[in-house]
Amino acid sequence: MKTPPLHIALVSDTFAPEINGVANALAHLSEGLRQRGHRVDIVRARLPADVAGQEGVDLSPVTGWPWSGFAGLRWSRVSMHKLWRRWRGQRPDVLYIATQGPLGVNALRAARRLGIAVVSGFHTDFAQCAGRYGSGLLARALTCYLRGFHRRTALTLVPSLSQRLELQRRGFERVELLAHGVDAHLFNPARRSRSLREHWGLGPEDLAVLHVGRLAAQHNLDLLGPCLAALQRASPQRRLRLIVVGEGPQRDVLAQRWPDAVFCGGQRGEALAEHYASSDLCLFPSLIDTLGSVVLEAMASGLVVVAFDQAAAAQHIRHGYNGALAMPGDSAGFIEAACWLFEDHESVRRVRLNARHHALQQGWPGVVERFEEYLVQACLAHGAQGALDRAYP
Template identity: 50%
Template sequence: MDALRVAFVTETYPPEVNGVATTTKQFVEGLQARGHAVQLLRPRQQAADAAVQRPGLQEVLLPGLAIPGYAQLRMGLPATGTLLRLWRRQRPDVVHVATEGPLGWSALRAAQRLGLPVSSDFRTNFDAYSRHYGIGWLQRPITAYLRRFHNRCGCTLVPTEPLRQRLARSGFERLHVVPRGVDTGRFGPAHRSPALRAQWGAAADDLVLGCVGRLAPEKGLLLAIEAFHRLRGRQARLRLVLVGDGPQRAALQAACPDAVFAGVQQGHALAAHYASFDLFLFPSQTETFGNATVEAMASGLPVVAFDHAAAGQLISPGRNGLLAPLDDGAAFLSLAAQAAGDAAWRARLGEAARQTALALGWDSVVHGFEARLVQVARGEALPAVRPALPADVDLNQPAR
């Protein structure tokens, strides 16, 4: 396979902490390792940031703006003129747009004006988030914007088959599934830390419930807190640990002052937090994938989640985790109680979860991503598939 010049446009990238940033970094580094030249275009995160320039990677830092409510995250500003000048000097073989914000839209416009092939990712359910911030009336306009954005691309990559089906039902075209992977060396049971558990006030035999992710309304964390309160009536030494930060932190602390709020964790510290839990609760119903699910499974944890996104694809109920039907909070609470009451069962579920995660290494995932980029660069993108249903269906309802 000939090496490509890939312009990779994203509005989030490490050290920002979220699933899109983590996945994007894996793809960028994976393409470089396979001999492709990557031009990484992203917003400048700190005033002192310096663009990285090394063989195989040219980083271009562009103006950005803090996202309201998420001071630690930035979105790009419109930059069509800058991108036109940059790509006229050196044309990429393909432009890949990972996010649909102002910078992503500028990249799409510039690429089309220059006749460059474009692929994109659908990574975040912005339309679903609108329900959790009191602007549910914007859901349809947001969906219309996303549909228009992605249908102008040669190919849109999605992480799961159910999401592909839901988007197709709403009029999205040229969709292809490329899953996300997990670093099973970084995340694993061997990172369990008795010292860390002691900091949480948990002895070896005490049950620790864990959650990892953004502390925000769309993550459904109040349901995890309800599970904790109910279970604590039976297990007085039960602990709940929430890893992450976000706009709902103060409200969650008020709702559950006995929980441990561990803040943002990265690297080995994050792996140690996962491995030191006993049961992982993932109450979100707005994910496109849910990296935390596979990181928890790789860490050898039984996961209680909704039948949705990565959990719905990877968990076989009762074998390697537990799934509640969408929108059934009572079922979620019941499953959490069942798992909390049986340590031997949790151990079996966790071992099976680890085995499932071992098949999700990044090498094969990057290979699939690379193949789609080559396809788009050669003009061999998937044909348009017209929706069989009206284009205003709710993207968050499961495919039938």
């Protein structure tokens, strides 16, 4: 039976045009739901230079303030009563809360008072970040807080099987998988640009080593230096250059450390796709990423991806078949995996073809359909009023 049109509110501290994995995923999910006939409201932080409303999407910005240490991202703040009044007058059938800051908390409180079904997303594991950097007490407190938050929602959606198992181990309930997708038409090897490579100072036989992501200490960027040195030793006859796409607090420090690297800043759309396709190898040393957007975009672009065997990378990469994996935290293994792949040309060609083939099967339409099923499931379980009651009397 075709799902009736739903009124869905997506609540998040980040959304397009901000550049990060959560904003990218929500943009695809909201647009996909709209194309399937649903009404989608976005409640997110007001940007310093706010954008015009997007066709078919009702942007409902609220005030916000910057995240400490995360320039460009903003905590949103709006009172529970303001949300309650808004949703009492224009009642959604279901909420999807993507972030668990003050906005998410107040949205959850307002929805519970109004009897609206709520599905939550677990996109960033702040407790894991705190634990990895030595703050065990803070990690335990954050885990307790997040567990309590998600326990009050109908479902918690995570992007990888390993994340699901980890949350279940930590006592989270009703955790389901919603893997993220990739636009394999946009991210495509055909976008390889000789002129862009020449701009980078590279010829056809030279090696462009790409890193895409936020330039912050928590993403284990120190590993890039020794990995590049090892790759250069393994291929002394080829010119090698690090191509860095992204912004963050460590940019100036890294630019001083790697004077020969090309820092491209934040890229989006076709420009980002061209940067992927014009590279040869993607190094992804992060130990805290859960979304896997970079991994899938690089694979769709026909790149060899080297990552740690965890989260979304573990879900999408088969070592030696469509990429290379190292055990989490094994820096020497990460470097060895990168060098091993480039021992012969045939290995690189085979891995690239397999990576592209895998990415072709990870399109957003299937992800949106699965997301829709979770929202319907939450509505039915909650006994929500509105479109579903009319469709399923």
